[in-house]
Amino acid sequence: MGREEQVEEREVLDSIFPEEITANLQSTNPKLLPTSTDINETEYRVSVLLDLPLDEEDTNEPPTVILHVRYPDAYPDEAPMLDLSPAQNAAPHPLFSVANDKDTLLSGLEDTIQENLGMAMVFTLVTTLKENAEQLILDRRAAKAREHEEVLLAAEREENKKFHGTPVTRETFIKWRESFMKEMEDERIRQEEERLAELKKARVKEEKKLTGKQLWERGLVGKVDEGDDEEGGLAEGVESLKVTT
Structure with a gap:
């Protein structure tokens, strides 16, 4: 079959x-x-x-x-x-x-x-x-x-990563804040140091200038008559002054 x-x-x-x-x-x-x-x-x-x-x-x-x-x-x-x-x-x-x-x-x-x-x-x-x-x-x-x-x-x-920043999370924000605060503190310290340096520089320049008393004691300024202009007499004496450092 x-x-x-x-x-x-x-x-x-x-x-x-x-x-x-x-x-x-x-x-x-x-x-x-x-x-x-x-x-x-x-x-x-x-x-x-x-x-x-x-x-x-x-x-x-x-x-x-x-x-x-x-x-x-x-x-x-x-x-x-x-x-x-x-x-x-x-x-x-x-x-x-x-x-x-x-x-x-x-x-x-x-x-x-x-x-x-x-x-x-x-x-x-x-x-x-x-x-x-x-x-x-x-x-x-x-x-x-x-x-x-x-x-x-x-x-x-991968191409789109170029157009997106890092996602903000609590951890990334804390890290950014710490970095930002440190950067701000560093900037404050820098500016303070620059200010102190400017003050010190101005103080040195001020010390180099003789006072009127110093000029008088050193005989660099003559007596001023009463009829004379005090400012004029002083100016005449100062004109001939030379300060050496």
């Missing part, structure tokens, strides 16, 4: 995948690969070309996955034996690798296999494999876009 169901399934697959069955998988263009390939009566390969939406950042050709199917005698009551391989000579895709993603993709078929035991399931497995592989690439596209967006946002944040 298992063998009869296997033959029927292959006939259905031939109608779904109408490409000519051939053993040639050497084409470098995945679009020219046959959809299914017979190896023997119970084993064949299905070429699964992924269908991806256009993306400005990802201009690579969509990858192709080769699904190897081998029927055990009791299939479909027993799960088929599956394997995956890349299309021969196909260009590598930056977001997908059959070698690296095979375990993930095969494990993603386990639930489908269990749900369809007792029924022909290869077409469902092909559909599930295709959807899972496409979603894997789309998720990586989205992650790459988020990473790129984060880089742009980080650069923008």
Whole structure:
């Protein structure tokens, strides 16, 4: 009974995948690969070309996955034996690798296999494999876009720091106030020192001037007649005065 169901399934697959069955998988263009390939009566390969939406950042050709199917005698009551391989000579895709993603993709078929035991399931497995592989690439596209967006946002944040001051907190205010008060005190001390220096300088200059008494005692000023202008007499004596320091 298992063998009869296997033959029927292959006939259905031939109608779904109408490409000519051939053993040639050497084409470098995945679009020219046959959809299914017979190896023997119970084993064949299905070429699964992924269908991806256009993306400005990802201009690579969509990858192709080769699904190897081998029927055990009791299939479909027993799960088929599956394997995956890349299309021969196909260009590598930056977001997908059959070698690296095979375990993930095969494990993603386990639930489908269990749900369809007792029924022909290869077409469902092909559909599930295709959807899972496409979603894997789309998720990586989205992650790459988020990473790129984060880089742009980080650069923008760094640029915006130039236009924003340090946020004011209680700690930063106290620190600023202490610095400001110290600066004001230093300025007050400086100004006081300058004022004292000016006073000292003026006092020295004042000491260098001789008083009228000193001028009289040193005989530098003559007697002033009552009729004479005291201010004039004093001025005449002062005119001839030379003070040396």
